Amino acid sequence: MQPLSPLARELLAGPNFAVVATVNADGSPQQSVVWARERDGEVIFSTVQGRAKPQNIQRDNTINVLIIDGDNGYRYSAIRGTARLESDNADALIDELSHAYTGHAWVETQPHPRVTVVITPTRVTDHG
Numbered sequence: 001m002q003p004l005s006p007l008a009r010e011l012l013a014g015p016n017f018a019v020v021a022t023v024n025a026d027g028s029p030q031q032s033v034v035w036a037r038e039r040d041g042e043v044i045f046s047t048v049q050g051r052a053k054p055q056n057i058q059r060d061n062t063i064n065v066l067i068i069d070g071d072n073g074y075r076y077s078a079i080r081g082t083a084r085l086e087s088d089n090a091d092a093l094i095d096e097l098s099h100a101y102t103g104h105a106w107v108e109t110q111p112h113p114r115v116t117v118v119i120t121p122t123r124v125t126d127h128g
Helices: 006-013 052-059 090-102
Strands: 018-023 029-034 036-039 042-048 062-068 076-086 114-127
Touching (some): 006 036, 006 076, 018 042, 018 052, 036 090, 042 052, 042 090
Antiparallel strands (some): 018 029, 036 042, 042 114, 062 076
16 A cells, blocks of 8 residues: 555545546546545545446456546545455435535435445555
């Protein structure tokens, strides 16, 4: 595991959007904008079981995440790594992230259970 850089930690501590890329079955990239934060040197975000991201991670755990400074789009941290899925406390995470990004509690609208994606960094590159 490569440690997160000071910039990556700073960006993950604030309400900065992240773009996550996983690998589809045909080898093409699948990207999504997510809310994310740092936990014990890893990056975490919430998603719903049955979506492309968890399916892709179960097949190929390669993942990239780009965290972009909300005040300066040319300032970012790009993190490559491996991902795993956790189901414990997944509902609590989305509520925590919703409060951090919107100031409001999360209202679940999805019928499938939530999972937490945990990214272990293998390479961190900063810009800005």
